[in-house]
Amino acid sequence: MRKFFRDFSRDPVALVFGLILLGIYIVAITAQWIAPGDPFETNLRNGMQPPSWEHWFGTDQFGRDVLSRVILATQVTARLTTLAILFAVVLGVPIGMMVGYHGGLADAIVMRITDIMLIFPMIMLAIVIVVIAGPSERGVIIALGLSQLPEMIRISRGVTLSLKEELYVEAAVAAGARWPWILRRHVWPNISTPIIVQATLTLPVFVLNASALSYLGLGVQPPTPEWGQMLNEAKDFLINAPYLIIGPSVALFLFVLSANLVGDALQETLNPRTKSRRITRRFYRVSRKSALS
Amino acid sequence: MKTKHHSRRRAAARLTGASMLVAAGIVSATAQEGEPQYGGQLIYAQSGEKFSLFPGRNTDNGAQDVWLNACENLVELNEESEIVPVLAESWETSEDEKTVTFKLREGVEFHDGTPFDAEAVAFVFNEAKAQDFIYISLLEGFDRAEAVSEHEVAFHLEAPFAALIPNLAYRPLCIFSPTAYQELGEEGMATQIVGTGPFRHTDWVKGEYVLFERNDNYWKEGLPYLDSIKMVVVPDPSTRTAMLERGEVDRAVSLSDFDIPRLELNENIRVRTVPSTRQFYVVLNHMVEPFDDVLVRRALNHAIDKVGMVQAVFAGSGATVPKAPTLSEGVYGYQDMRQEGEDSIFPYDPEMAQSLLQEAGYEDRDGDGTIENADGEDLAFTLWTRKGSTKGDYQVAQLLQSFLGEIGIPIELVVMEAAAFSSAVSQAPDDAEYEMALLSWGIPTADPDEPMMYFTHTKAWKPAGANRMFFSSEELDRLADAAHTETDEDERKELTRQWMAQLLEEAPVIYLPTLHLSLGTRSYVHGDRILAVDNYPATEAWIDHEEMQRQGISR
Numbered sequence: 001m002r003k004f005f006r007d008f009s010r011d012p013v014a015l016v017f018g019l020i021l022l023g024i025y026i027v028a029i030t031a032q033w034i035a036p037g038d039p040f041e042t043n044l045r046n047g048m049q050p051p052s053w054e055h056w057f058g059t060d061q062f063g064r065d066v067l068s069r070v071i072l073a074t075q076v077t078a079r080l081t082t083l084a085i086l087f088a089v090v091l092g093v094p095i096g097m098m099v100g101y102h103g104g105l106a107d108a109i110v111m112r113i114t115d116i117m118l119i120f121p122m123i124m125l126a127i128v129i130v131v132i133a134g135p136s137e138r139g140v141i142i143a144l145g146l147s148q149l150p151e152m153i154r155i156s157r158g159v160t161l162s163l164k165e166e167l168y169v170e171a172a173v174a175a176g177a178r179w180p181w182i183l184r185r186h187v188w189p190n191i192s193t194p195i196i197v198q199a200t201l202t203l204p205v206f207v208l209n210a211s212a213l214s215y216l217g218l219g220v221q222p223p224t225p226e227w228g229q230m231l232n233e234a235k236d237f238l239i240n241a242p243y244l245i246i247g248p249s250v251a252l253f254l255f256v257l258s259a260n261l262v263g264d265a266l267q268e269t270l271n272p273r274t275k276s277r278r279i280t281r282r283f284y285r286v287s288r289k290s291a292l293s
Numbered sequence: 294m295k296t297k298h299h300s301r302r303r304a305a306a307r308l309t310g311a312s313m314l315v316a317a318g319i320v321s322a323t324a325q326e327g328e329p330q331y332g333g334q335l336i337y338a339q340s341g342e343k344f345s346l347f348p349g350r351n352t353d354n355g356a357q358d359v360w361l362n363a364c365e366n367l368v369e370l371n372e373e374s375e376i377v378p379v380l381a382e383s384w385e386t387s388e389d390e391k392t393v394t395f396k397l398r399e400g401v402e403f404h405d406g407t408p409f410d411a412e413a414v415a416f417v418f419n420e421a422k423a424q425d426f427i428y429i430s431l432l433e434g435f436d437r438a439e440a441v442s443e444h445e446v447a448f449h450l451e452a453p454f455a456a457l458i459p460n461l462a463y464r465p466l467c468i469f470s471p472t473a474y475q476e477l478g479e480e481g482m483a484t485q486i487v488g489t490g491p492f493r494h495t496d497w498v499k500g501e502y503v504l505f506e507r508n509d510n511y512w513k514e515g516l517p518y519l520d521s522i523k524m525v526v527v528p529d530p531s532t533r534t535a536m537l538e539r540g541e542v543d544r545a546v547s548l549s550d551f552d553i554p555r556l557e558l559n560e561n562i563r564v565r566t567v568p569s570t571r572q573f574y575v576v577l578n579h580m581v582e583p584f585d586d587v588l589v590r591r592a593l594n595h596a597i598d599k600v601g602m603v604q605a606v607f608a609g610s611g612a613t614v615p616k617a618p619t620l621s622e623g624v625y626g627y628q629d630m631r632q633e634g635e636d637s638i639f640p641y642d643p644e645m646a647q648s649l650l651q652e653a654g655y656e657d658r659d660g661d662g663t664i665e666n667a668d669g670e671d672l673a674f675t676l677w678t679r680k681g682s683t684k685g686d687y688q689v690a691q692l693l694q695s696f697l698g699e700i701g702i703p704i705e706l707v708v709m710e711a712a713a714f715s716s717a718v719s720q721a722p723d724d725a726e727y728e729m730a731l732l733s734w735g736i737p738t739a740d741p742d743e744p745m746m747y748f749t750h751t752k753a754w755k756p757a758g759a760n761r762m763f764f765s766s767e768e769l770d771r772l773a774d775a776a777h778t779e780t781d782e783d784e785r786k787e788l789t790r791q792w793m794a795q796l797l798e799e800a801p802v803i804y805l806p807t808l809h810l811s812l813g814t815r816s817y818v819h820g821d822r823i824l825a826v827d828n829y830p831a832t833e834a835w836i837d838h839e840e841m842q843r844q845g846i847s848r
Contacts, residue, residue: 042695044601062605062692135708217680217708222691223698236531240551 087145092152100160364488
């Protein structure tokens with residue numbers, strides 16, 4: 001663990017953006033307390049004010065403080081992307097481990113289904129799922145989670161598949177260990193690292209896609225603020241009130257950029273140099289590719 | 294203005310000859326500079342998709358704007374809200390006022406070659422009655438139509454009714470080809486409109502565009518000037534504005550009020566704004582508790598800051614606060630119904646709203662900021678809306694959510710695509726799934742008879758009319774029926790006033806601001822019109838090709 005931090009802090013870019021990412025999460029957690037105003041309170045006779053000391057990012061069409069809305073939106077985004085990742089991990093990893101370990105018909109069926117899901121671009125899949133689940137925060141979480149599910153299944157299945165051939169697993173089987181125990185004791189510890197890397201690399205994609213869905217009106221519904229939705233509102237006033245677009249775009253930009261850089265740095269740092277962890281290396285490459293696609 | 298109204302009113306009411314009205318027609322179209330030029334395609338950006346093009350089943354405003362190119366009425370309402378003869382040349386009323394005989398224009402043909410004659414007109418109206426067309430409550434008292442001779446059709450009425458002529462100007466009552474109707478049926482007519490109009494409907498790609506091509510046999514000599522009109526569906530107002538600025542379209546409606554000052558500075562674009570009769574309102578489904586309670590409905594009305602809404606959504610200039618329920622300035626019999634000192638009807642007063650709710654048995658019992666009923670269940674609703682179909686609709690919906698949230702009624706917004714929305718709010722009571730829905734209501738006949746008979750009347754419950762609230766009031770029905778048959782002008786005005794006063798008592802819907810309409814055109818388009826009823830005819834429109842080229846637009 002100490003080695004991890006040492007490696008990580010040797011990279012100044014990663015360090016800076018790691019701190020920014022940390023800052024974003026602190027803002028997200030403390031949004032209710034640090035927002036300078038009420039993000040929901042309308043003041044119709046005070047709409048579309050340019051930035052001032054009172055309203056750093058100006059006020060929107062309904063006179064709501066944009067800064068407060070950006071801050072609350074940070075919390076919304078952080079919450080729904082985290083939940084979406086958890087959703088994919090909690091559902092995907094057990095499935096992947098199980099089919100990987102047992103193989104057979106179930107394995108074939110699950111893998112064909114994931115293949116089919118991977119054919120579709122992630123955002124398109126998400127749109128279809130949101131339309132079925134209904135446009136809401138829950139809908140976005142399910143959509144993003146499900147769209148990343150095939151990836152999680154494949155990674156955990158792949159690792160499980162290789163580990164199954166390892167001598168110590170075979171020894172455990174010979175000693176009469178049952179499969180749940182083997183998965184927990186021998187497979188899971190080896191999977192956690194690639195999963196963490198994959199999750200970090202997925203984060204910026206999720207942030208962007210959540211915003212895209214909200215921009216399209218399929219995501220978080222008003223009055224709850226969300227960056228994509230705020231951008232959609234601001235675009236109507238791009239010429240009359242250009243300042244409205246600054247807050248949400250800067251926030252979105254910083255979050256995505258820092259999450260990307262931190263993800264890269266994590267991958268580098270966790271990249272195993274020792275022989276015993278060689279098995280997992282292959283999956284970094286796979287996961288990296290898929291996150292970028 | 295007043296006297297003008299009066300004279301047309303009297304004429305219409307007594308159903309005397311139309312000769313005096315002929316002069317009033319078609320004046321505005323000639324008030325254009327330059328000699329009209331032939332040819333070219335007009336591309337026109339509309340805001341929403343239509344779920345049906347069959348006039349007998351759709352009174353959606355955007356659809357009227359589509360079929361006015363192809364399908365004509367017996368009479369029409371012009372910019373000055375005067376009745377102008379179109380397919381009827383003149384009309385006469387019998388002594389007992391129970392028969393109105395129309396003399397029809399001769400030598401007119403439908404697009405499919407069917408001759409336009411008395412048989413065709415009689416067929417359309419008799420079919421409307423037999424099949425219960427959506428507008429039938431407007432013809433309350435109409436018995437049957439009969440072809441007297443080849444070009445004379447008689448309307449037999451059970452009782453005289455004053456609004457017959459203005460109601461015949463309502464676009465959905467246009468005369469479609471009986472042959473096409475019998476061949477295609479209602480289903481087929483939903484995607485194709487066959488009438489006598491200046492343009493033939495040739496193509497419809499759902500969600501993208503409607504195409505009209507020149508009718509070479511049009512009865513008005515020398516018209517139309519354009520070869521074709523392409524109506525494209527562009528739901529987003531800022532996209533429409535951008536397309537107009539770039540010259541991708543020649544014409545766009547429902548512009549954002551915040552963009553208008555900028556467009557006015559652009560010398561290649563002409564912006565016209567007119568007050569309309571189009572008023573926003575929230576349908577409350579009275580089949581759903583507690584909207585059957587008048588106290589609740591009044592409370593909701595008082596919870597909305599209409600003045601602030603005009604300021605924030607319409608830049609203070611794109612709409613006016615409602616000064617009377619349903620009727621707006623320009624409608625016959627309209628009166629300012631505000632009490633002294635009020636800035637709008639149902640002035641904004643959240644405390645009053647809460648006390649009215651309390652009186653009705655709804656209050657915040659557990660102190661969580663949300664209002665509950667006697668059983669402790671939260672008062673919470675979903676509000677259906679469209680986005681960009683009528684300017685400001687989505688913003689108005691968000692403000693409704695915010696205002697009702699403030700008095701403790703959480704609202705969930707459901708945004709629907711325009712065609713799906715239209716069809717979902719056109720269901721019979723048992724199938725209607727909405728609790729609240731944001732719509733707007735225009736009065737295309739500029740006559741109160743339409744809203745009285747078609748909007749709040751018990752007989753107008755969907756799917757028959759436009760009473761989507763499933764609202765029923767004996768008193769309002771009585772006033773409407775009385776006004777419908779009343780031929781004395783002052784008496785009818787008085788009944789209209791009483792009707793409005795009663796609406797203020799019963800508050801069947803939530804009343805919201807009245808829109809101003811806007812139409813932006815490239816400056817090389819001449820002769821097109823904007824009507825207060827939210828229709829934008831381009832029958833006499835023509836394109837100055839040289840000017841178009843000078844502006845660097847070639848298609």
